[in-house]
Structures are given as C-alpha cells and as structure tokens.
Amino acid sequence: MKKTALYDKHVSLGAKIVPFAGFDMPVQYSGVTEEHFAVREKAGLFDVSHMGQFFIEGSGSKELLQYVTTNNVEVLENGKAQYSCLPNENGGIVDDLIVYKMEDDKYFVVVNASNIDKDWDHISKFNTFGAKMTNVSDEMSLLAVQGPKATEILQKLTETNLSEIPYYHFTVGSVAGVNDIIISNTGYTGSGGFEIYFKNDSAEKLWDAIIEAGKEEGIIPCGLAARDTLRLEKGFCLYGMDIDDTTSPIEAGLGWITKFDKDFVSKDTFAKQKEEGVTRKLVAFELTDKGVPRHDYPVVDAEGNVIGKVTSGTQSPMKKIGLGLAYVDKPYFKLGSEIFIQIRNKNIPAKVVKAPFV
Numbered sequence: 001m002k003k004t005a006l007y008d009k010h011v012s013l014g015a016k017i018v019p020f021a022g023f024d025m026p027v028q029y030s031g032v033t034e035e036h037f038a039v040r041e042k043a044g045l046f047d048v049s050h051m052g053q054f055f056i057e058g059s060g061s062k063e064l065l066q067y068v069t070t071n072n073v074e075v076l077e078n079g080k081a082q083y084s085c086l087p088n089e090n091g092g093i094v095d096d097l098i099v100y101k102m103e104d105d106k107y108f109v110v111v112n113a114s115n116i117d118k119d120w121d122h123i124s125k126f127n128t129f130g131a132k133m134t135n136v137s138d139e140m141s142l143l144a145v146q147g148p149k150a151t152e153i154l155q156k157l158t159e160t161n162l163s164e165i166p167y168y169h170f171t172v173g174s175v176a177g178v179n180d181i182i183i184s185n186t187g188y189t190g191s192g193g194f195e196i197y198f199k200n201d202s203a204e205k206l207w208d209a210i211i212e213a214g215k216e217e218g219i220i221p222c223g224l225a226a227r228d229t230l231r232l233e234k235g236f237c238l239y240g241m242d243i244d245d246t247t248s249p250i251e252a253g254l255g256w257i258t259k260f261d262k263d264f265v266s267k268d269t270f271a272k273q274k275e276e277g278v279t280r281k282l283v284a285f286e287l288t289d290k291g292v293p294r295h296d297y298p299v300v301d302a303e304g305n306v307i308g309k310v311t312s313g314t315q316s317p318m319k320k321i322g323l324g325l326a327y328v329d330k331p332y333f334k335l336g337s338e339i340f341i342q343i344r345n346k347n348i349p350a351k352v353v354k355a356p357f358v
Contacts, residue, residue: 004049005141005203013221020224021113023050028223035226036317039191043147043214044222045207048188052116052137053197057106060129065099065107068126070249070270072259076101081168081186084257085249086122091269092245093252094122096237098186100170108182108197110142112239126265141203143196145210145219146230150193153214158183162194176209178202188227190234190356229314232324235284235355241295242282242311242325250274251327252282280308281333284355287322287341291348298342299326307332310341318358328352 001024010017015026026047028035038044056065065073071084078101086094095115100108111119116137124133145154151162160173160183170184175196182197198206211219228238237243237252248266249258250273258270287293293313301307313324322341332339335354340347 002050004047005200006047006049006207009204009207010047010221015221015223018224021050023113025050026221026223028225029221032223032225032229033317035220035222036229038218038220039147039189039222039226039230040318041148042218043145043149043153043193044189044226045210045214045219046144046146046222046227047141047207048144048195048227049141049200049203050113051142052111052113052119052135053140053142054109054111054120054123055106055134055136056109056123056131057134058130058132059105060127061105061107061131064123064127064129064131065109066262067129067264068123069097069099070254070258070264071099072262073099073101073107074262078103079169079171081170081184083168085243085254086119087249087264087266087270088122088245089265090245091248091266091273093239093243093247093249094245095119096239096243096254100182100184114240139200140197141200143203143206143210144187144189144193145196145214146187146189146193146222147191147219149214149217149219153210153217153219154194154196156213157209165194176206178206188236189230190236190358191230228312229317232312232314233316233318233356233358235325235357237282237325238312247282247327248273248278251278251280278330280327280329282311282325282327283333283352284357285324285326285339285341285350286319286353286357287348287350289348290322291341291343291346292322293324293326293341293343293348293350299328300340300342300347301332302338302340304347307339313341316357322348322350323357325355
C-alpha cells in the first residue's frame with residue numbers, strides 16, 4: 001500500500017487507518033458523526049493526497065482535453081476550474097475529474113486515486129494532438145479545509161484575499177510561508193471551503209499550521225468516512241460506486257457536464273440517449289421507514305420485482321434517516337415514485353426525492 005506524506009501524522013493522532021484506492025488512509029479520528037457535524041457547522045481538515053494530478057500543456061493541450069472530456073474546455077478562463085468526466089468508447093465513464101486552466105495551453109487535471117494509471121493510459125491513447133503530459137501524483141499533496149469557518153481559518157495563513165476567489169476558481173499563492181500553492185475554491189462536502197495543492201515536503205508544516213490557526217473556530221481532523229457521509233448528503237457521485245465504466249453520464253444525471261457543441265469520445269451514444277431517453281437513471285431516495293441502505297442492496301417494486309440497486313447509502317447524520325443513491329428502471333425514476341429497498345430480506349419503503357438531501 002502507498003502512504004501519503006502525512007501518514008505518520010495520522011497514526012500519531014490516533015486515526016483508524018484502512019486500505020483505500022491503494023493507499024493506507026485515515027477513515028476516522030474522533031468518530032464519523034463528530035467529524036461530520038464539525039464540517040457542517042465549523043470546519044474539518046482532510047488529507048486527500050491520494051488523489052492523482054497531471055499537467056497537460058503545450059500546443060494541443062486544449063484540443064486533447066476537449067476530445068477526452070465531456071465538458072466544454074473552451075469556456076475555461078485562466079484561474080477557473082471545471083467538473084467533468086472521461087467517457088470511454090462504450091458509453092461508460094472512465095473517471096470523473098476536475099480540469100484547472102492554469103494559463104493558456106497549460107492545464108492541471110485532478111483524478112481519483114484508484115484510477116490514476118487507468119486515466120493516464122486512457123488520455124495518452126488519444127494524445128495525437130502533441131500535448132505534453134506529466135504525472136505529478138507522487139510528488140504532490142492535497143489538503144481540503146472544509147466547512148463554514150474554513151475561509152476564516154485559511155485567511156489567517158495567506159495574504160491572498162480568499163473572498164475574491166469564486167466557487168470553482170483558483171489562484172496560486174503562499175500559505176503559512178509556503179509558496180506556489182494552488183488555492184482552489186472547491187470541495188466534496190457541500191459545506192464550502194478550499195483545497196490546496198503543494199509539494200509533499202510541505203505537508204506536515206501546512207497540516208500543523210491549519211490545525212493551529214483553526215483552534216478557536218473548532219477545526220478537527222476528518223477521515224474518509226465523514227467525507228463519504230458529507231458528499232452523500234449533497235448527492236455527489238463517487239466513482240466506483242455511483243458511476244463507473246458501465247454507467248453513462250446521461251443515466252447518472254451528469255447531462256449538465258455533457259456538452260454537445262464539440263466532438264468527444266462517445267458523443268453520438270450520449271446524444272442518442274439524451275434524445276430518446278434512458279431506461280434507467282441514478283436517483284436520490286429517502287427511506288420512509290427505519291433502515292440503513294447500503295451499496296448493492298436490491299431495489300424492488302411493490303410486487304417485489306427487482307427494478308434496480310443501491311449504489312451509495314447511509315444513515316444521514318443531519319436528517320437522522322436512511323438515504324442514498326440508486327439506479328432504478330423506468331418509470332420508477334420519476335420524482336415521488338414509491339420504491340422499496342431490500343434490507344435483510346425485508347422490503348423497506350422509500351421515495352424518490354430531489355438531491356441534495358440537505
């Protein structure tokens with residue numbers, strides 16, 4: 001298993017370490033519920049250095065990214081980030097990712113940890129445009145400072161005016177005396193905050209500085225378990241659970257990042273799905289009775305016929321009910337539809353709702 005530059009720090013803090021995407025990662029420190037509420041109400045600090053990072057630059061870089069991603073790279077200005085996905089040639093999703101436009105003909109791409117090699121190979125396969133590609137995943141660390149107090153805490157450590165960085169925008173500046181940090185107004189919790197990218201040798205210094213700066217505001221270290229409950233309450237997809245090589249962005253509700261005013265991999269397949277409709281869709285659901293839905297639990301209709309399966313599920317810390325995401329067959333993906341989640345051979349009633357849950 002790989003380790004992030006902060007592995008020893010997590011162990012010294014008593015974090016529970018688990019294998020995740022090829023890395024030994026902290027799953028929790030003080031407990032999922034406490035960490036979850038810290039991010040919703042104050043602030044939490046996540047080590048997400050397992051994520052992958054590529055630089056794609058030079059002549060042909062924009063053309064390459066236009067062809068391999070579903071979103072329209074053309075609209076990106078310098079200092080702006082874009083959520084997108086890499087479609088495969090069979091109408092599925094290789095990965096979801098964020099594309100940062102650093103400057104003209106220079107892009108920074110952030111991918112999921114479990115897909116670093118797969119994404120690299122996939123993008124490389126289509127690089128007939130002459131773009132220069134550099135995989136810096138092993139050299140870089142990533143910290144996410146998330147929550148309503150995150151900006152206030154991070155502002156103590158930088159001269160960059162964080163309030164001037166809109167959502168899904170970024171700048172390069174210094175934090176806690178460390179230069180050349182990508183400071184990005186992005187995150188995976190739905191509670192606001194920043195993500196900062198930097199070289200591995202500054203990881204401990206920055207972790208300690210952020211924890212110290214946020215003491216008064218109540219910042220605490222958070223693990224992957226709280227990250228999962230937080231993203232799920234906001235209805236954010238997780239690769240390998242809610243989207244994968246067999247699901248299309250149209251089925252997954254990611255039509256908003258699938259732009260048909262350009263050419264890209266599997267464009268015709270997705271255009272047909274958009275025009276004719278799909279036979280299944282990813283929906284948000286809430287249980288109307290007690291139970292905790294989990295990944296791969298069957299979804300059935302009133303007669304007990306299987307009509308889909310749960311991709312992500314949890315007991316929501318905020319709503320105190322079972323909720324999740326599931327692919328369900330037509331016509332059950334309509335808002336308000338009654339469905340049932342099979343939990344230990346019992347069919348627990350649920351209804352299809354609009355995400356986010358909170």
